[in-house]
Amino acid sequence: xxxxSRPLLACSRSFVSILFLCSGLNAxxxxxxxxxxxxxxxxxxxxxxxxxDAAANSEWNFMNKLRLLEAEQQSITQRH
Numbered sequence: 001x002x003x004x005s006r007p008l009l010a011c012s013r014s015f016v017s018i019l020f021l022c023s024g025l026n027a028x029x030x031x032x033x034x035x036x037x038x039x040x041x042x043x044x045x046x047x048x049x050x051x052x053d054a055a056a057n058s059e060w061n062f063m064n065k066l067r068l069l070e071a072e073q074q075s076i077t078q079r080h
Contacts, residue, residue, distance in 0.1 A: 013057065020050035021065050028072045044073055 024047025027040040051066035 013054065014061070017050055017054035017062060020047045021069070023047050024069045028076065031076050044069070048073065
């Protein structure tokens, strides 16, 4: 998970949302490889929460990204 510093928080919301998306996608990759599972599950939850906030502000831009993260999370947790 990226640590958000003050200069980064001053950036546009969409840029920060994209950072959370990338962080979430990286967490998914590491979860599939079974590395640092609890840390990456928390990272994925934070990324999904950030995408929900972003989708609330700009649905047309972030809803598909939110759905991607949620689908990947379901794929990992529902694995047999």
